[in-house]
Amino acid sequence: MSNSFVKQVDNPVLEIHDLTVSYDKKPVLWGIDLSIPAGSICGIIGPNGAGKSTLIKAIMDLVDMNSGYVKLFDQTLDEVRKRVSYVPQRESVDWDFPASVLDVVLMGRYANLGLFKNPRKADKEAAMKALEMVGMDKYSKRQISQLSGGQQQRVFLARALTQNADIYFLDEPFAGVDAATEKAIFKILQNLSKEGKTIIVVHHDLQSVETYFEWVILLNLRLVASGPTPEVFTPSLLEETYGGKLTLLTEVGELVQQGEFKAREKQ
Amino acid sequence: METLIEFFTFQYPNIKYVVFGTILLSISSAVVGCFTFIKKKSLVGDVISHAVLPGICLSFLATGSKDPFFLIIGAFISGWLSILVMDAIIQNTKIKEDAATGLSLSVFFGVGILLMTYIQHSGNASQSGLDTFLFGKAAALVGKDLLAFSIIAVIVLLTVLLFYKEFKLISFDPQFAKVIGLPIRRLEMILTSITVLAVVTGIQAVGVVLMAAMLITPAAAARFWTNRLSRMILLSSAFGAFSGISGAFISYSAPSMPTGPWMVMILSVIALVSFFFAPGKGILIRQWRRFSIRRQLLEENLLKTFYRIGENSGEHFNTVAIDDLQLVRNFSPAQLTKGLRKLLVNGYVSRNNNSWFLTNEGFEKGKRITRLHRLWELYLTKYLRIAPDHVHEDADTIEHVITPELEARLEKLLEYPTSDPHHSEIPK
Numbered sequence: 001m002s003n004s005f006v007k008q009v010d011n012p013v014l015e016i017h018d019l020t021v022s023y024d025k026k027p028v029l030w031g032i033d034l035s036i037p038a039g040s041i042c043g044i045i046g047p048n049g050a051g052k053s054t055l056i057k058a059i060m061d062l063v064d065m066n067s068g069y070v071k072l073f074d075q076t077l078d079e080v081r082k083r084v085s086y087v088p089q090r091e092s093v094d095w096d097f098p099a100s101v102l103d104v105v106l107m108g109r110y111a112n113l114g115l116f117k118n119p120r121k122a123d124k125e126a127a128m129k130a131l132e133m134v135g136m137d138k139y140s141k142r143q144i145s146q147l148s149g150g151q152q153q154r155v156f157l158a159r160a161l162t163q164n165a166d167i168y169f170l171d172e173p174f175a176g177v178d179a180a181t182e183k184a185i186f187k188i189l190q191n192l193s194k195e196g197k198t199i200i201v202v203h204h205d206l207q208s209v210e211t212y213f214e215w216v217i218l219l220n221l222r223l224v225a226s227g228p229t230p231e232v233f234t235p236s237l238l239e240e241t242y243g244g245k246l247t248l249l250t251e252v253g254e255l256v257q258q259g260e261f262k263a264r265e266k267q
Numbered sequence: 268m269e270t271l272i273e274f275f276t277f278q279y280p281n282i283k284y285v286v287f288g289t290i291l292l293s294i295s296s297a298v299v300g301c302f303t304f305i306k307k308k309s310l311v312g313d314v315i316s317h318a319v320l321p322g323i324c325l326s327f328l329a330t331g332s333k334d335p336f337f338l339i340i341g342a343f344i345s346g347w348l349s350i351l352v353m354d355a356i357i358q359n360t361k362i363k364e365d366a367a368t369g370l371s372l373s374v375f376f377g378v379g380i381l382l383m384t385y386i387q388h389s390g391n392a393s394q395s396g397l398d399t400f401l402f403g404k405a406a407a408l409v410g411k412d413l414l415a416f417s418i419i420a421v422i423v424l425l426t427v428l429l430f431y432k433e434f435k436l437i438s439f440d441p442q443f444a445k446v447i448g449l450p451i452r453r454l455e456m457i458l459t460s461i462t463v464l465a466v467v468t469g470i471q472a473v474g475v476v477l478m479a480a481m482l483i484t485p486a487a488a489a490r491f492w493t494n495r496l497s498r499m500i501l502l503s504s505a506f507g508a509f510s511g512i513s514g515a516f517i518s519y520s521a522p523s524m525p526t527g528p529w530m531v532m533i534l535s536v537i538a539l540v541s542f543f544f545a546p547g548k549g550i551l552i553r554q555w556r557r558f559s560i561r562r563q564l565l566e567e568n569l570l571k572t573f574y575r576i577g578e579n580s581g582e583h584f585n586t587v588a589i590d591d592l593q594l595v596r597n598f599s600p601a602q603l604t605k606g607l608r609k610l611l612v613n614g615y616v617s618r619n620n621n622s623w624f625l626t627n628e629g630f631e632k633g634k635r636i637t638r639l640h641r642l643w644e645l646y647l648t649k650y651l652r653i654a655p656d657h658v659h660e661d662a663d664t665i666e667h668v669i670t671p672e673l674e675a676r677l678e679k680l681l682e683y684p685t686s687d688p689h690h691s692e693i694p695k
Binding site for chain 2: 057060061062078081082084086088092093094097098099100103104107108110111113115116118119143145159163
């Protein structure tokens, strides 16, 4: 991998060290090492099945890691949960659930509420403010099953905004949304970034990468590159990311799965 | 009537036990049932209810008594185990959820039947009545059962009250719940525990086989009436309580009638009624909506045809014969009779022997439909680049859909056009 390019930064907001993740005993991410500077809008780019969502889920501790660690603000996730916000893929939930738009957005406040307490006026105000930011305040009472894809995505973003986090992870926020929503969402992300917040987005539309992102992570089962967009978003690195899988890596992964090996022997 | 008064004044203590017992257990199962329903784990109730049988038998074998508290403890443990077994099968094998559900259910139930048969043939005199767990024994509830049910109902309801928002979040989006730091594993455990508790009490009334209905039916019925979880839970408990009272009353007034099965029957009727009559989601309302749209289409198409005839002749308020209408557009005789009668009633047309003519309102409406039709045709050719000879059918539908706001936007977008792609005039 002569031309791989991973730029490490000082005082990163996000540091991933030697991360290996398996799904169903098959390794899907191999030895990821990277760091992200504060305040950047960062895109995670790669073909289907490259492990983009898995990387975010590993950072969020939603999938088990075989090895390595993740640090946010130089601390573990458990120590900084309140500074972290996560926007899952829209399709990861059932939108037929009996809840209104406001109900869903209020869920972003549950962490601060603590057990046994119901949302108060201040929480409702925060939720309405977030809905206003994403242009959905008129829909606060609407049943969520009546929303379009773009509106669902805005609701999810509003829920994240109520958390007032310092770092945002968004899993495919632009998938299947209309152009107006994409523009509106990006504008909000840009504003957050101007306030010094860090935004990390799983994205798969190569056309818009250079406009949207200051920092790019190229991923295909392993880390191909991580660095400022102009240095990383180059034809040769893209070729390496998209130009066919490393068949050897895939085959070894399948052998690991069949033999039920541990992807890493725990020391 | 006499029976009714006798029943509701609780003239015999036994009635009181049965009524309150059935109400308490119906409410508990209706409330937790809402969560299993929205989590799409409806069959879990079925697994638990079958799986408590070995627990009941084992605790009877160990203690030799039918004290409800001992039996409930045994039932609780084996009910829980069945869920653990099911989850372990899903996590560690390639077997999917449906098969794992069936496996866990049948293995536990099999062991239960085995133990029960053994107990029945063991000659233990106090064993008689243990088999009521299979089919329930609501009408034979006694004071001690009621105490056990009350305690369990209070535990279940308090737990839901305390953890309402957490249960809601882990049901809707467990990943998000985990990321914001909720202890989802513990919450899931609590939710499973109260589900098992509700099932354990419920089967004493309706038995193993009908228990799933006690959990799911009230929730499914309530879902038809509301889009909010809190209301769904309240409604579901109301349905449960109503079925409890009714079941108890029916079996009281007709002693050969079993309480449990009647509770399930009543719940099923409530569910059926909801299915057909609930506003918004009920079948009947949806049929009615479909019917009124068909009627609207017929009326508007007739008015459009009148307008078209008037356009051709240059005189919009002349009388039109039925044959003339059919020359322009193919209406069936039944449609014509029905449609014209409706237009007459609504004041869009007037009648002169066998001919018809437009009123002012009818003319305006016919003009508007024609106008929307042509505007849409123009839009399709201009913005979707569809050939002019392919736009008619599409416009025939859309003309009935466009709202005045959309009409205004369409006009502006097309820069207030005067003629359509076929050079017909777009009327103002």
